[in-house]
Structure formats: structure tokens, C-alpha cells
Amino acid sequence: MSHPYLAPVIDLVRAAGHAILPHWRSGVQVHEKADASPVTAADLAAHHLLVEGLLALDASIPVLSEEDCALSLAERAGWTRWWLVDPLDGTKEFIAGSEEFTVNVALIEQGRVVFGVVGIPANGRCYYGGAEFGAWMADVEGGVLPLQVRHNPSQGFTVVASRRHSSPAQEQLLDGLRQRFGELELASIGSSLKLCLLAEGAADCYPRLAPTSQWDTAAAQGVLEGAGGEVLDISGAPLTYEARETYLNPSFLALPRGVDWRSELIDLANR
Secondary structure (H helix, E strand, C coil): HHHHHHHHHHHHHHHHHHHHHHHHCCCCCCCCCCCCCEEEHHHHHHHHHHHHHHHCCCCCCCCCEEEEEECCCHHCCCCCCCEEEEEECCCHHHHHHCCEEEEEEEEEEECCCEEEEEEEEECCCCEEECCCEEEEEEEECEEEECCCCCCCCCCCCCEEEECCCCHHHHHHHHHHCCCCCCCCCEECCCCHHHHHHCCCCCCCEEECCCEEEEEHHHHHHHHHHHHCEEECCCCECCCCCCCCCEEEEEEEEEECCCCCCCHHHHHHHHC
């Protein structure tokens, strides 16, 4: 089972990656947006390509992109289906010359992710999936691998921890996990690749108790859900994307579905 728009969106995400690459490691000029976050010509090139392509695919589905998000709640509240787009997630990594930046596109219906596509321009890989479809990773040579979360790590418990964003609450949660699982393996990676690490079974948990925006997480959440994972707010409810005044996500927890330590993780996040 798949979705009729999945394959063309994968093509669009790859094309956006090609539009980004000429600007990578080329001394691209950086501008500051109103919220003090950086934006470059690469962000804008990918944005325009994706918006034009998505509207050509189906003009009835509105597009909400990080680079064009000055839309009122009154306008967005009437949407039942929309595209949620981050044309270049990990702009700081991109500016620093790292490979850890992505192109994110998710289809949202009634606040839930139908499917998500996460492309990595620097190496040509593309992650994609949704809760109803499964999840896969395609490489630049055309190989496709199914993705599946892991429930029983063979070598220690691996937690994804951001290099740039931590908090006292997050450090306290990590201490609680150490008491439960012993010494932790910590994996640090940029952008939406954090959720993709869980989807491919390379990590066990990603607690995020610091700010993110909806376009940072939706596409990779689709991949993780397709691979057998879930993303919860700290009350234990699924992380959703209904129209709200703010684009900021609440704190969240990403983990495999059905693990016996789920309730313990939620408790730790609420201490």
C-alpha cells in the first residue's frame, strides 16, 4: 500500500536537494530572519522549487513552508489537508559545511502525518514513509531498504541528544534513563535525521524537551511511524499538527511502539 503523491514528492525532494547543493560549502551569504534564525539563498531556492512543484501536483492542497509561514490562524484553521515543508532543515549545519542538513516534506490530514519524505542532499539518501505504508531508505544508486525500529538493542541503549539544544530537564531525563538502562550511548546528529536514526534501528529513544517547529519534525515523524515508532507529547498523546497560533511543538518523546519502558519514559519527562 502506498499513496499516489508519495513518488512525485520524493522526486521533488531530490530536485530541491539538487537546487541546494551548488550553494553548499561555497561561502553562501547568510541573512537573519525576524526570529534571528539564519536563511540563505539555498533555503529560498529549495522553497520556491518545492512550493511550485507541490501546487502543480495538486493545487487544492495549500503549502505551509518555513520560508513562507506568515499566515493567520484564521486562514489555516480551515485547512483539512496541507503540505508542511522545511526546504532546508539544519541551516546552521549547512552553513558550517556539515552534511547533516535535510529537505523535509510531509502531507498532513486533520493534524496527523499521512506520509513524510526526508532527503539528504549531501549524500543523495532519501527516507520516506507513513504509518499506513511502512518506511524505506533509498540511496543514490537506486537501492531501497525497508526501515524498522529496534526493540531490543544488542549493545547498550542509545539516546539521540542534540548537540545544540539541551536543557536541565533533558539532562535530568537522561540521568533517569541511566538508572534504568545503565550507561547510555549518546548519538548526536543534526536536523530531522535524529528521528530517522530511530527509524533505521540505530537508536532507541529521542527525548526533546527543548523547542522545535512543526516543519522540523513532521516529515521524519512520518518515516518513524512507518518504521514502527511513535512520537508523543509528554502526556503520552501523539504529537499532532493541527493549526495553532504558534508553530512551535510541545516537548516530545520519540520511541519504538510497544516497548515496556514507554510509561517510565513519560514519567521521567514529567518530573
